[in-house]
Amino acid sequence: MDPVLRVENLSKKFGKRLVLNNVSFSIAKGEIVGFVGPNGAGKTTVMKCCMGLLKQLSGEILICGKSVRTQFEQAVANISYMSDSAIFYDYLSGYDNLKMYAKLYGTYDPAKLEEIIRYVGMEDRMHDPVKSYSLGMKQRMSLVLAVLNEPMIVLMDEPMNGLDPEGVILLRDFITQLAAEKKIAFFISSHNLNELDKVCERIITIQNGVIQNELNRDSEQRAVFALSTGDLQKTKEIISKSFQVKVQEKAEELVFEIKKEHFNQLMRELVLSDIEIRSLKTLNILEAEYLELFGGKK
Amino acid sequence: MSTKPKQQKQINRMFHLFLAEIKKQLHKKTVAAYAIILVVGVFICALYLTLNSLPIDYYAESSNWYERMSAEMILLVGGRLNGFSTLQAHEIQLGEAFKYSYFLENNIQPYGSHSASYLVVFSNYIFIVVLALTMIFASRVITDEYSKKTMNGLLTIPLARWKILLTKFLVIAVFAFASSLFVFIVSIVLGWMFFGLDFFSVPFLAFQNGELIVMPFLLRELLQVCYNTVAALFCSSIAVLLGIITKNGITSCVTGIGIYLCSYVFTLFATEVPWLRFTPFLNVDFSGYILDIAPIGTSPEFSVLVLFMYMVPLVAASFLIFQKQDIK
Numbered sequence: 013m014d015p016v017l018r019v020e021n022l023s024k025k026f027g028k029r030l031v032l033n034n035v036s037f038s039i040a041k042g043e044i045v046g047f048v049g050p051n052g053a054g055k056t057t058v059m060k061c062c063m064g065l066l067k068q069l070s071g072e073i074l075i076c077g078k079s080v081r082t083q084f085e086q087a088v089a090n091i092s093y094m095s096d097s098a099i100f101y102d103y104l105s106g107y108d109n110l111k112m113y114a115k116l117y118g119t120y121d122p123a124k125l126e127e128i129i130r131y132v133g134m135e136d137r138m139h140d141p142v143k144s145y146s147l148g149m150k151q152r153m154s155l156v157l158a159v160l161n162e163p164m165i166v167l168m169d170e171p172m173n174g175l176d177p178e179g180v181i182l183l184r185d186f187i188t189q190l191a192a193e194k195k196i197a198f199f200i201s202s203h204n205l206n207e208l209d210k211v212c213e214r215i216i217t218i219q220n221g222v223i224q225n226e227l228n229r230d231s232e233q234r235a236v237f238a239l240s241t242g243d244l245q246k247t248k249e250i251i252s253k254s255f256q257v258k259v260q261e262k263a264e265e266l267v268f269e270i271k272k273e274h275f276n277q278l279m280r281e282l283v284l285s286d287i288e289i290r291s292l293k294t295l296n297i298l299e300a301e302y303l304e305l306f307g308g309k310k
Numbered sequence: 311m312s313t314k315p316k317q318q319k320q321i322n323r324m325f326h327l328f329l330a331e332i333k334k335q336l337h338k339k340t341v342a343a344y345a346i347i348l349v350v351g352v353f354i355c356a357l358y359l360t361l362n363s364l365p366i367d368y369y370a371e372s373s374n375w376y377e378r379m380s381a382e383m384i385l386l387v388g389g390r391l392n393g394f395s396t397l398q399a400h401e402i403q404l405g406e407a408f409k410y411s412y413f414l415e416n417n418i419q420p421y422g423s424h425s426a427s428y429l430v431v432f433s434n435y436i437f438i439v440v441l442a443l444t445m446i447f448a449s450r451v452i453t454d455e456y457s458k459k460t461m462n463g464l465l466t467i468p469l470a471r472w473k474i475l476l477t478k479f480l481v482i483a484v485f486a487f488a489s490s491l492f493v494f495i496v497s498i499v500l501g502w503m504f505f506g507l508d509f510f511s512v513p514f515l516a517f518q519n520g521e522l523i524v525m526p527f528l529l530r531e532l533l534q535v536c537y538n539t540v541a542a543l544f545c546s547s548i549a550v551l552l553g554i555i556t557k558n559g560i561t562s563c564v565t566g567i568g569i570y571l572c573s574y575v576f577t578l579f580a581t582e583v584p585w586l587r588f589t590p591f592l593n594v595d596f597s598g599y600i601l602d603i604a605p606i607g608t609s610p611e612f613s614v615l616v617l618f619m620y621m622v623p624l625v626a627a628s629f630l631i632f633q634k635q636d637i638k
Contacts, residue, residue, distance in 0.1 A: 026636075063466050065637040085320070089468040099463030101334055112333070115326040116467045118319055161468075 014077055015040050016090070016165045016197045022061060022071035024221075031057050032221040035071070039165060042195035044187060046208035046215035046227075050306050054221040055201040056096065059167045063093045076164055089117075094158040096169040098150040102143035106134060106153050109142060110160065117161035128156045132182065147174030155186060165197040166190075172204050180207060187211050205298040215298065217305060227301045235272050236300035238265045242288030250281055265291075269300065323469050324477050331481040335451060344443055348489065351436035352429070352496045356504045359423050359432060369413075370422025376414065383410045401606055405517025412522060418512055426501025426508035430531055433497035434538075434597035440493055441542050442567055444486045448546035449562040451478050452553035461637050475632050479550070479625070486542035490535040516602050518609050530600070537596040537610050544594060544617040545570055547624040554632050570594055580605035587612075590620045 015038035024032040032054050039045050047055050060066045062073050064080045064087075073080040078087035100109045110129070114120035129135050132152040137145065145153070151174050158166045172180055188211055190196045202208055208215060217224040241247045244266060248259045251268055254277070259268040270278065282289060369375040386407040413420055421427040455461040464474060501508060514530035516523045525533075545566045552562035569591070576591040577598075586592050587605060593613035598604035 060637070065462060065465055067634050067636055084470055085468045088466060091466075093462075093466050095459075095462050097459045097462070099460050101460060102458070103337055104334070108333075112326075112330045113463070113467070116323055116330065116469070118322060157463075 015074075016076055017062065017199065018072075018074040019058070019062070020072045020074075022058070022069060022073060024057060024061060024066060024069040030221060032061070032069075035218070035221070035223050037216055037223060039197050039199055041164065042191050042197055043214075044191050044198045044200070044212050046212035047199060047201040047218065048203070048205065048208065048215055048227070048302060049218035049224075053218045055218060056169055057221075058218070059093060059169055059199070059201065062091065062167060064088060089161065090164040092158045092161050092163040092166050094154045094166065094168040094171055096173065098142070098147075098154065099157075100142045100150065100153060103141055105139045106142055106145065106149075107138040110153070110156055113157055114160050119161055125156075125160075128159065131186070132156055148176055148179050151175050152179060152182075155183065159190065159196070163196060165199060168198060168200045168202075170202055171200060172202055172207055184211055205302060206296055209296060209298045217302075219306060224305060227298055227305070233271055234269055234297060235275070236267065236269045236295040236297055237275075238262075238267050238291075238293040238295055240265045240290040240292075241282065242290065246285065247282065247287055250285060250287075251278065254278070254281060267295070267300075269297075320469065320473065323467065324473055327467075327469065327474065327477045328481060331451060331478060332484075334454075335447060335481070335485075344489070345492070347439060347443065348436070348493055349496055349500075351439045352433050352493060352500050355432050355436060355497070356429055356500045359429060360504055362423070364423040366420065366428070367422040367424070369420055371424070375419050376417070379410050379414055383407065383414065386410070401517070402602075404520075405522075405602060408517050408522040409515045412515060412524065421508075421512045425505050426498060427510055427512060427527060429501035429505065430494065430497045430510075430527075431600055433493055434534065434600050436493065437490070437538050437541075437595075437597055438570065440486070440489045440538065441545055441570055443489055444482065444542040444546055445549045445563050445566045446559075447485050448482045448549040449553050449559045449566075451482060452550055453557055453559035453562065456557040457559070465637055471633050472629055475629055479547075482546050482550070483539065483543055486546065487535065487539040490538040490542070494531055494535050514600075516599065518599075518604070519607065533610070534596060534600050537599070537614065540614050540617055541594045541596055544590060544621050544624075547621050547628065551624050551628045551631075554628055554635065577605065588616060590617055593617055 018038040020036050022032055022035040023030065035054070035058060047058070049055055057066065061069055062075070062080065064084050073087075075087040076090045078090070080087045100106070101112075104112070107125075107129070110125060111120060114125060126135070129138055132155050134149065134152050134156070137149060142150065142153070151171065155171070158168070171183055175183060184207065187198050187200070191198060198211075200208065200212065215227040217227055239247065244261065244264070248261065248266055251257065251259050251266065251270075255268075255270050255274055257268050257270055259266050261267075279289075369379050372378060386403060409420075412418075423432075455464055465471060467474075510527040512527060514523075514525045514527045548569060549562040549566040552565055553559065556562060573591040573594050576586055576589065577595075580586055580592055584607065587608050592605060593608065593616045596610060596613065599610045599613075
């Protein structure tokens with residue numbers, strides 16, 4: 013099946029600075045893909061290139077097989093962008109903003125619009141001017157806007173910004189439901205790795221404008237632990253010897269990654285060796301992967 | 311999808327964008343503020359005319375106007391025309407002679423300064439206010455989108471950038487025309503309120519390049535509204551280009567108005583430096599044509615042509631830069 017978004021050898025310069033260097037990746041229909049990288053890595057730049065907001069680039073971007081460069085109108089009709097900054101006219105009401113965009117997309121249907129507004133819980137404030145909204149409310153509005161043109165793929169730049177816990181759950185449900193039912197693909201840039209872990213099927217990483225390895229999402233099989241014991245040296249020897257893994261010592265804790273099925277064996281060996289266990293934490297595997305990929309270089 | 315429905319869809323989008331642009335820029339408070347400024351402008355003109363008498367009242371408010379004008383006509387024909395040192399002064403007197411001749415031949419008493427007709431003409435002096443408002447409007451149509459980051463949303467609708475900019479230019483043109491038309495209507499209404507009912511039966515007379523132009527008064531005034539729209543569009547095209555380049559509303563606005571004000575300075579040298587009439591400065595103020603004080607060798611049609619000549623590269627540059635611009 014043709015991917016809904018295909019980026020091929022995308023490079024972009026701001027002045028003389030190369031901000032994207034031969035970026036290539038693709039996203040299939042209904043797929044939920046995370047996009048992570050340090051600040052300034054080029055995540056927003058990639059998204060803006062896909063939306064045709066940044067010009068004079070080399071490489072190719074195809075949305076549902078249409079080139080953003082040469083078939084802009086057809087390509088952009090299949091994509092939407094939930095930007096990190098609100099793009100609403102603050103003196104108009106939320107409803108007027110959405111109605112305006114829906115008419116511009118050619119998809120205005122009052123009943124349908126009100127249904128989505130109810131879904132995101134904005135029906136009580138829809139007729140107030142946008143300038144009176146909180147950041148979280150604007151994000152909810154952006155969520156409505158993101159599906160207004162019935163896209164095949166939605167790009168989301170930091171969508172959790174400003175959302176309360178209820179809003180984050182809503183966003184998660186919104187994404188998974190639309191991906192499953194309407195086969196809409198999502199490409200989500202965020203620093204909230206826990207949330208990405210919950211919704212994404214795979215995670216693309218970028219640093220200094222170059223795509224890195226995808227983060228290993230084998231969280232069903234493996235786990236990263238941070239263990240503090242009465243004898244760190246002896247514990248380190250046991251783990252290294254028994255499981256043949258690398259153990260790092262960080263702030264009075266040993267950090268290591270083993271298969272989940274080996275956890276009981278580890279506990280047994282520590283108890284048999286009479287080692288006092290002071291604390292044990294399971295780290296998010298994505299965070300551990302992320303730190304290994306980007307953190308070590310800082 | 312076949313080409314025709316696709317085109318129809320694009321036209322619909324442009325139409326909705328056009329309406330959206332008007333809605334975005336002209337919310338109730340702004341419309342009220344613009345309207346008040348223009349009404350106050352015309353009101354001041356009416357007040358000025360009420361409190362003052364102008365030379366034209368010599369014939370308009372006299373019962374024996376025919377005899378007075380005939381006497382002046384004899385003076386003009388009898389040699390006073392040759393006594394003027396500058397070409398411009400000579401032309402003005404010649405024009406007067408032609409106009410007097412028309413009035414006398416047709417037995418039409420000219421209107422004076424205390425009439426709705428003259429207020430309609432005199433209100434052309436506040437065209438600079440219309441122009442300033444159009445420049446502010448034009449600059450806001452562009453720069454607000456950058457400063458409020460709404461350009462990110464606007465440019466992601468499935469419409470090519472040139473179509474978006476074209477729609478914005480259309481909105482500016484409609485605003486310029488509507489503002490000029492509003493001043494025209496307000497001047498008629500205030501004219502009636504200040505000076506009584508006037509059926510605008512005295513035709514418009516102008517002496518241009520050795521020829522007397524006679525036109526129905528209201529038709530000429532409506533034409534003036536169109537000319538003013540062209541002038542406002544020319545200045546707005548500067549504001550739009552600067553707005554796209556600098557993304558700063560104040561810079562684009564001030565520069566555009568500055569260029570219009572330059573026209574007053576350049577008019578002083580119009581007779582000595584004939585080629586100045588090919589610059590936009592001498593053609594951007596159409597009030598000269600209706601007040602019959604335009605430089606020799608120009609006409610409203612000539613000015614429209616010159617302004618279009620300068621507007622084309624300005625608009626083309628706006629489209630080119632906007633098309634290739636990064637929206638960060």
